[in-house]
Amino acid sequence: MKQLKNEAEIKAVIEKIPQDRAFLSVSEAGMLFGIAKRTLYRLVGQGKVPSVNLGTRLVRIDRSVMEGMFGPERSLPQAESIPKKKLYSLEKEDCYSIGEIAQRFQISEGSVYSHIRKYSIPTRQIGKHVYAPKTEIDNLYNGNDFI
Structure with missing residues (x-):
């Protein structure tokens, strides 16, 4: 901005x-x-x-x-449209809990939290559990983007 x-x-x-x-x-x-x-x-x-x-x-x-x-005068690039925000379903059935992510991908819960913060993955807390969208987590850990 x-x-x-x-x-x-x-x-x-x-x-x-x-x-x-x-x-x-x-x-x-x-x-x-x-x-x-x-x-x-x-x-x-x-x-x-x-x-x-x-x-x-x-x-x-x-x-x-x-x-x-x-050289010639610079021409400013045309104002790019603001990137569209991704819409996620943060319903319980469309998300993994932090414990499930840690168990499934065999990493510590602390690492999961740091990756969620680093890559700005949205979360939702329901009761004592924190949930993150399955699509983003699968893209992150299956694509090996976090290394």
């Missing part, structure tokens, strides 16, 4: 920059070409990127030079 928010902010700023503007600020150039501001300032300081200093905090970089050095 944070990445999508950052990309949306960058896209909004990029859209505000006119296409015919010949000189860009360091932050604008960084956003357009996907380069950190600090890196651009370092390259300007080393003389590798020609620039014009119009005053305090007014360093401008020629857009055509940037395109020549770093």
